[in-house]
Amino acid sequence: MQLVTIKDVAKRAGVAVSTVSRVINRSGYVGEETRRKVQSAMRELNFQPNRIARGLVSRQTSTIGLLIPDVANPFFAELARGVEDAAIARGYSVLLCNSDWNAVREQMYMHLLHGRWVDGIVVVGSRSEVVAIREAADETPMVLVDRRSSDFEWAVWTDNHLGAVMAVRHLLEIGCRDIIHLAGPADSPSAQERRRGYEDAMRAAGFAPISLEGDFRYASGFSLISELIAAGRTLDAIFAGNDLMAIGAIQAATRMGVDVPRDLAIVGYDNIPSAHYVSPSLTTIEQPAYEMGKTSFELLYELLTNEELDYQQPIKFEPKLIVRESSHRPI
């Protein structure tokens, strides 16, 4: 089979290519009968307009970039689904870009996306400076997720500071005093906000904050807590920067003979699916990943289509405490 082009359709329908184009795009004037002729010609030839050629002239590719740290992380996977579902509903396709938490790779992708003429980009939990991102992507419209910026940006976020405060307060309420924070990477803005939330809540309660730096992965939670316990450090609670590390911490504690939650209460962040079926099940701060993804695409879509759109406040989702077994404590 050879490519069926708009020309073939035009010839078959006995009209000019411009007419076919008008039929496809429902633009301009087309007579009723002509439209039918063209449409049946398209059907007969199984014609599909070529997005590449279309993109070249219209300068729109109906494609967006999704730049996330790692789809293998359940939180981002869920978010990605939200983005994709919303995108396909509007006729957009999604280019998947995993930065692997790496700023260099992030920039590289930005540059690549720019060269591919994506209509916009959803950037999740970026580690790069916003300025650097902007530069790499030039003028491509962007929506930042979970990354507040002091700049004038379009964004979707949850209040990480508040979420962390909620987590710490919960631990204080059930009687914990020696709460250690398992922080995310230093160059992740959301990790830092959570850390500050933890520190502020601790200080407000009159306790000294202590943070350990992990990398948001299961293994780092596991090894940091293993070492801590092995070193004989006593503690009665852990607030982890995300669920993966929290689950690692649970495993480490259990394996070292520390009973969770009796001797050690643990709270995570994100509420990924496995937080619910790990044992003991994990108390955590929920972020509505799917909704956030969906909303961020929709915001981007507004940005792309609504010409005279004004700057808008970042869209904020509320963090929510989900209490499960890992912080049950008979008082």
Added chain:
Amino acid sequence: MQLVTIKDVAKRAGVAVSTVSRVINRSGYVGEETRRKVQSAMRELNFQPNRIARGLVSRQTSTIGLLIPDVANPFFAELARGVEDAAIARGYSVLLCNSDWNAVREQMYMHLLHGRWVDGIVVVGSRSEVVAIREAADETPMVLVDRRSSDFEWAVWTDNHLGAVMAVRHLLEIGCRDIIHLAGPADSPSAQERRRGYEDAMRAAGFAPISLEGDFRYASGFSLISELIAAGRTLDAIFAGNDLMAIGAIQAATRMGVDVPRDLAIVGYDNIPSAHYVSPSLTTIEQPAYEMGKTSFELLYELLTNEELDYQQPIKFEPKLIVRESSHRPI
């Protein structure tokens, strides 16, 4: 800022556009000095060739489609990472398509990818007939993952039948007799292969196979097993078609007061990360998701670049039994 085109570069370097093109693509003859002039002009203008225009004429987009049931499923997420990492290494981008286990949506995506002129498609665990897939995607090169076909296809797979047999044998060895299968959807080929493996192994051992049909999701494992136990059905083992359902089964059993593994042994399939930290940890059949993803892209790449490539046997990965707590039984 306006787009920097090859024309701008040509003007700046004082050469023709065709020369610039030759420099970019390292094709044809270009004098040493001219090359340097062009290159510095490109650098000064921060020129980036436009993939869209390039794609139109060369008919190659350096983009592939990744059609999977659901990125939110950890197995597919891991596989997607494999595909993407391999793709980016060769300069390809990946268009993410979640079919949501839905054959109609699958066809729709195929059609869409065809219209976007992707160079190739990696199709994972498809539910559609191969013929239908082919048709929708026309002549676009494809690699099938985890989907053997009687047709003449390029594929990457693991022996699902064997994996299932291994799982059942393991259960028999630890003394289980009343083994029920929690099958995946009827129209998923890999689910059916696993089911047949289960049935064959059971019959070979002289037992009658009994299967329940789930949908590969956590909830279906949970509810099917809850109902089964509530109905008073006695059983001493479950072999689930994937880990998500197996974990659902573990939770259901535990919640109904059935001790896993003492009263009920459970084996899953896939070896997703949470199989390792669910409690009791889950015995499962491992599939090397990341490797499979990586390999499938590489196979596709071969297909795209190596003109005189001959038909090749499907690439086969070995399933592997990972024994964990959910099937520990003191004999």
Added chain:
DNA sequence: ACGAAATAGGGAAACGTTTTCATCCTCTTG
């Protein structure tokens, strides 16, 4: 009944590349 809209369509120029062809040098080589 007359001119201005409105409606309907065609022709051709873009869009930013690659690629083919033609041209013009400068060496070899017999």
Added chain:
DNA sequence: CAAGAGGATGAAAACGTTTCCCTATTTCGT
């Protein structure tokens, strides 16, 4: 020293659309 082979470059034609600009008709308000 003529003939051909390389080497280096430019001009222009693709690629498959959209879009702008025309030219006809028809419809309608006055």
